[in-house]
Amino acid sequence: MRLKLLFFLLSTLFTIYSFGQGGKAIQGVVTDDHGRKLPDVQVKINDFDPVMTTKDGTFYIPNILGETSINTVVVSKERYSLGDWAMMDDAQVKIMMVKMDFQLRGKVVDHIGNPLTDVEVKLKGEQFPQKVRTDARGEFVLHLPPYAEITKESNFLIDGMITPKEGIHIGENGNSVILTKPQLLVAKTEEKVSPEIQQKVVEKRKEVELQTEPDISPVLVVVVYEEDISTASNVSVFIDGKEYKTNQHGEFEILADSINNSEVSIPSHSIENRRYDFEDNYLFLYIKDENKEKKPEEVHLEYKENFHLVFNALEAEKQLLQENGQYLRKEIMKISERLERDAPSNMRKKELEAYLQRLQESLIDNDLAFENAQYKTNKMLNRMRSQIMEKDEEIEQKEIETQEVKRSLYISVAVIVVFLIMVLVLVILSRKFKKQRDELDSLSKSLNQARKEVVKVHEETLAVTDIGQRFTALLDFEQHIDELQEGVNLLLDASVFGIGIYHEQEQVIEFYDQGYTQKEGSSKVVRLDDQSSLAGWSFRNEVELIINDLKEEYHLYIPEGSIDFSEPQPRSMIFMPLIIGAQPVGLIKMQSMEKNAYKQVSISNLKSLASYAAIAVANHKVYKELKQKNRHITDGIRYAQTIQFSILPPFELIQKGFQDAFLLYQPKDLVSGDFYWYNEVKTDKGKNIKYLAVVDCTGHGVPGAFMSMIGNTLLNEIINFNGVTDTVEIMNLLNEGVQTTLRQERRINDDGMDVGLCAIEETASGMIKVSYTGAKRPLYYYSNSEKSFDILYGDVKSIGSIHRVKKQFTTHNLYLQKGDMLFLTTDGYADQNNPFKEKIGSVKLREILEKNIGKSGEEQKQALEKALKSHMAGVEQRDDITILGVRI
Structure with missing residues (x-):
C-alpha cells in the first residue's frame, strides 16, 4: 500500500513538473x-x-x-x-x-453491366491529351494533371462518342469512375450475335464475376521512403536484376506476382523495412543512406518519465497490433481456403498467391512490432521497479535521519530540563548569582543588536539586487546615471556617483557622473599613466579602494601634494574595479562630503554592486558596437537601393509606350526582390514589339535584390544582344541563365523567380496581339468589346532551381483592341494579411481591378493603395508588392 501511494505521488509530481516546465x-x-x-x-x-x-x-x-x-x-x-x-x-x-498528379481508375461496361475490352477512353479537352484502352476486365487508368476534377459535367469519349451524364457513376472519393458506353452502339452489336453466343457470354460473365472476389489488382505500387519519411524520388530500384526508377513522388508500378521471393536492392542504400498495404495494393520500402555519417546515440544519465502516459500508450499500441494481427490471420485463412477449395485460373492463382504472400509478410511485420511493444512495456516496468526501489532506499535513509533527529531532540530536551533545574537553583540562590544574571541581560542586548544588524544586512542585500537589476536593464546607462545614483543613495551616502568605462586602445577611463546627458557631452577622462589619480591606482592594481578621510589617507596611494585642498574636496571615497572574466572593463566611484561616511560599509555588498555594474558596462560596450555596425549596414543597404533603382526602367518610358499606365511598386525593405522590366524591339521584318515583365525573385531585402539584378541583366542580354523575340524561348533562356549563374547543377538550392512576360504588337488588321508566357504568375486582362475581365494562368514552373521533371513553358495568345487593359502582378499584394491572419487573396484583387477598370491609371493605383492600407492596418508588410497596369 505504501509503495502504491509513493508511485502515485511521484507520478503526480512529475506531471505537475512537466506542465510547469x-x-x-x-x-x-x-x-x-x-x-x-x-x-x-x-x-x-x-x-x-x-x-x-x-x-x-x-x-x-x-x-x-x-x-x-x-x-x-x-x-x-x-x-x-x-x-x-x-x-x-x-x-x-x-x-x-x-x-499530386491525379490517377483516375475506371471501368467501361455496356448497358447491362458487361465489361467492354479494348475500347478507347479519353477526357475531352486540350488539357487532357492522354488516350488509353481498356484491358481484359474493361478497366483503365488515366493520369490527369493536379487541377483535374471529375464531376457529372466531365465529358468522357468512348471510341470517339461522348458518354451521357446518366452513364457516368463516380466513386465516393472521386478517384474512380464507371462509364456506360452509349446504348445505341451496344444494341447494334447485340443484333449481330446469335442467342447461343449470348448465353455463352452470360456464363463467361458469371465466371469472371466469381473470379473477381476478392478484387485484387495485378499491379503493385511500390513507394520508397528516406530516413526522414520523405519520398525518395529518382532512385534506382533493382528487382531480380531489372531496374525501376521512382518518379517525383517516390513511386513506380510492377506486376504484383513478379516481386514474390525476389531480390530487391538499391545502390548505396540499405532496406531497413518493407511493409505491404494489402487493402490498396501498395508496397512501402524504407531505406537508409549507408554513406551518411552515423551520429553517436545520446546517453541520458538522468531522466524522468510520466509512467502513466507511456504505459497506457504502449498498451494501446499492443491492442491495435493484436487486433490487426487477428484480422491478418483471418484474411490469410480465407485466401488459403479459397486456393484449396476452388480451382482458379493460372493468372488468378498467381494473383491470389502474391496477395497471400503480402498478407503473410504484413503479419510478420505486425508480430515483430507487437514483440517490440511488449519489450518496451517490460523495459518500462523494470524502470518503474528500479525507481521505486531507489525511492524506498531514500525513504529508509530519511527514516534513519529522522531517528537521529529524534535522538538529538531527546538529548536537547534532557539538557533543557537540566537547564530548568539549574535556573530553579539560580532563582533560589539569586542573591549569590546576581552578577551572572546581569551578564545574561547584557548578552540579550547584544543578541538584539546582532538581529538588527542581520536585518540591516538583508535589507542592504535586497537594495543591492534592485540596483544591480537597474544597472543590467539599461544598455545606454549614461543617459540614466541620475536614476542609478538615486538608487545607490538609498544604500549609502553617494553625493557624487559615477561609472567609468575602460578604453583599451587609448588607455583611459571615461567617467559618466550624475547630471551627465548626451547633449551636454560632459564626461571626465582619467589617463591610466596619471600617477596622481586615485581612480587610476585602483584600476591598475585591481583593488577596491575605501577612504574615510581623504586628507589623512590619500598619500598612502598617490604622491603627496597631488590634491589641492585649497578647493572643496570630498572627505570619503570608494573606487571599485569592474571585472568580467579576469579582464577589467571599468571603474565605479562614490564620494561623500562627510568624513567616515563609509566606515561601516559592507565590502560584500560593494562587490555585488560592482559585479552588476561590470555586466552593465560590458552590455553597454556591446550595445554601442552593435549600434555602430547597424548604422554601417543600413548605409550599405541604402546605397544598394540607389543601385537597384538605377536598373529599373523609368516609368515615364512605360507611360509613353501606352495610352495610360500605373505602377504600384512597394518594397518590403529598402531594397526589393520584385522588379519590373520594359523594352521595345524593332524586328528585321519591321515589326515593333513591346515587352513588359513583372518578376518576383526568391526572398526579399538584400538577397532578393541580388536576384533581381541577375534577372534584369539576363532579360536585357537575351533580347538586346541575342535578338530573341519569342516569349517561350526568352523564358527558357532566362531559366538556363539563372541556373548557370547560380551554378545550380552543382549546388542544391531552389533560388529562382516567378515571372509574367508579355510581348505586345499591332497586327495588319489593327488588332493588338498579346503573347503571354508565365512562370507561376497569371495575366489579368479586360476587353472593352466583350465587357469581360479574365485571367490567363501561367505554367506551374519557376525560373531557376533544378526540376526533376522537365516541363516546357507555353504561350497564350490574345487578340485585343486599343483601349483594353493588361495587369501584371507579383504575389505580394494578394498574400498580405490583416491582424486576423486573413489574406487579401487573388479574388479580392480581381474585384478591385475590375471595379476601377474605367478610371485612369493614377486613380486605379490610388484605389489599390487605399484597399491595401485599410486591410493591413496594425500589421507589417510581409512581402514585396508590385502591380503594373497598362492600357494598350
Whole structure:
C-alpha cells in the first residue's frame, strides 16, 4: 500500500513538473503552393500525436514536454504531398503541400453491366491529351494533371462518342469512375450475335464475376521512403536484376506476382523495412543512406518519465497490433481456403498467391512490432521497479535521519530540563548569582543588536539586487546615471556617483557622473599613466579602494601634494574595479562630503554592486558596437537601393509606350526582390514589339535584390544582344541563365523567380496581339468589346532551381483592341494579411481591378493603395508588392 501511494505521488509530481516546465504549444498553418490554406490535413510533428487542420488550415499541438526543436514533419491529405516546411519569425510552423498528379481508375461496361475490352477512353479537352484502352476486365487508368476534377459535367469519349451524364457513376472519393458506353452502339452489336453466343457470354460473365472476389489488382505500387519519411524520388530500384526508377513522388508500378521471393536492392542504400498495404495494393520500402555519417546515440544519465502516459500508450499500441494481427490471420485463412477449395485460373492463382504472400509478410511485420511493444512495456516496468526501489532506499535513509533527529531532540530536551533545574537553583540562590544574571541581560542586548544588524544586512542585500537589476536593464546607462545614483543613495551616502568605462586602445577611463546627458557631452577622462589619480591606482592594481578621510589617507596611494585642498574636496571615497572574466572593463566611484561616511560599509555588498555594474558596462560596450555596425549596414543597404533603382526602367518610358499606365511598386525593405522590366524591339521584318515583365525573385531585402539584378541583366542580354523575340524561348533562356549563374547543377538550392512576360504588337488588321508566357504568375486582362475581365494562368514552373521533371513553358495568345487593359502582378499584394491572419487573396484583387477598370491609371493605383492600407492596418508588410497596369 505504501509503495502504491509513493508511485502515485511521484507520478503526480512529475506531471505537475512537466506542465510547469513545458514550453509553448506548437502552432502552424498548412497551405498549398499557391498560398491557399488547406483544411482536413493530418499533421504529425516529432513524436506528438497527429492532429487535423481546421477550416482555415491552422493546427495546434500541446507541447507539455517543452521540446524546442522540430526534427520531423509528416503530413497526409489525399492527392497532396509534402513540399516544404519552415519555422517562421513569429515562432509558427508553416507547411507547404503540393498537389499530386491525379490517377483516375475506371471501368467501361455496356448497358447491362458487361465489361467492354479494348475500347478507347479519353477526357475531352486540350488539357487532357492522354488516350488509353481498356484491358481484359474493361478497366483503365488515366493520369490527369493536379487541377483535374471529375464531376457529372466531365465529358468522357468512348471510341470517339461522348458518354451521357446518366452513364457516368463516380466513386465516393472521386478517384474512380464507371462509364456506360452509349446504348445505341451496344444494341447494334447485340443484333449481330446469335442467342447461343449470348448465353455463352452470360456464363463467361458469371465466371469472371466469381473470379473477381476478392478484387485484387495485378499491379503493385511500390513507394520508397528516406530516413526522414520523405519520398525518395529518382532512385534506382533493382528487382531480380531489372531496374525501376521512382518518379517525383517516390513511386513506380510492377506486376504484383513478379516481386514474390525476389531480390530487391538499391545502390548505396540499405532496406531497413518493407511493409505491404494489402487493402490498396501498395508496397512501402524504407531505406537508409549507408554513406551518411552515423551520429553517436545520446546517453541520458538522468531522466524522468510520466509512467502513466507511456504505459497506457504502449498498451494501446499492443491492442491495435493484436487486433490487426487477428484480422491478418483471418484474411490469410480465407485466401488459403479459397486456393484449396476452388480451382482458379493460372493468372488468378498467381494473383491470389502474391496477395497471400503480402498478407503473410504484413503479419510478420505486425508480430515483430507487437514483440517490440511488449519489450518496451517490460523495459518500462523494470524502470518503474528500479525507481521505486531507489525511492524506498531514500525513504529508509530519511527514516534513519529522522531517528537521529529524534535522538538529538531527546538529548536537547534532557539538557533543557537540566537547564530548568539549574535556573530553579539560580532563582533560589539569586542573591549569590546576581552578577551572572546581569551578564545574561547584557548578552540579550547584544543578541538584539546582532538581529538588527542581520536585518540591516538583508535589507542592504535586497537594495543591492534592485540596483544591480537597474544597472543590467539599461544598455545606454549614461543617459540614466541620475536614476542609478538615486538608487545607490538609498544604500549609502553617494553625493557624487559615477561609472567609468575602460578604453583599451587609448588607455583611459571615461567617467559618466550624475547630471551627465548626451547633449551636454560632459564626461571626465582619467589617463591610466596619471600617477596622481586615485581612480587610476585602483584600476591598475585591481583593488577596491575605501577612504574615510581623504586628507589623512590619500598619500598612502598617490604622491603627496597631488590634491589641492585649497578647493572643496570630498572627505570619503570608494573606487571599485569592474571585472568580467579576469579582464577589467571599468571603474565605479562614490564620494561623500562627510568624513567616515563609509566606515561601516559592507565590502560584500560593494562587490555585488560592482559585479552588476561590470555586466552593465560590458552590455553597454556591446550595445554601442552593435549600434555602430547597424548604422554601417543600413548605409550599405541604402546605397544598394540607389543601385537597384538605377536598373529599373523609368516609368515615364512605360507611360509613353501606352495610352495610360500605373505602377504600384512597394518594397518590403529598402531594397526589393520584385522588379519590373520594359523594352521595345524593332524586328528585321519591321515589326515593333513591346515587352513588359513583372518578376518576383526568391526572398526579399538584400538577397532578393541580388536576384533581381541577375534577372534584369539576363532579360536585357537575351533580347538586346541575342535578338530573341519569342516569349517561350526568352523564358527558357532566362531559366538556363539563372541556373548557370547560380551554378545550380552543382549546388542544391531552389533560388529562382516567378515571372509574367508579355510581348505586345499591332497586327495588319489593327488588332493588338498579346503573347503571354508565365512562370507561376497569371495575366489579368479586360476587353472593352466583350465587357469581360479574365485571367490567363501561367505554367506551374519557376525560373531557376533544378526540376526533376522537365516541363516546357507555353504561350497564350490574345487578340485585343486599343483601349483594353493588361495587369501584371507579383504575389505580394494578394498574400498580405490583416491582424486576423486573413489574406487579401487573388479574388479580392480581381474585384478591385475590375471595379476601377474605367478610371485612369493614377486613380486605379490610388484605389489599390487605399484597399491595401485599410486591410493591413496594425500589421507589417510581409512581402514585396508590385502591380503594373497598362492600357494598350
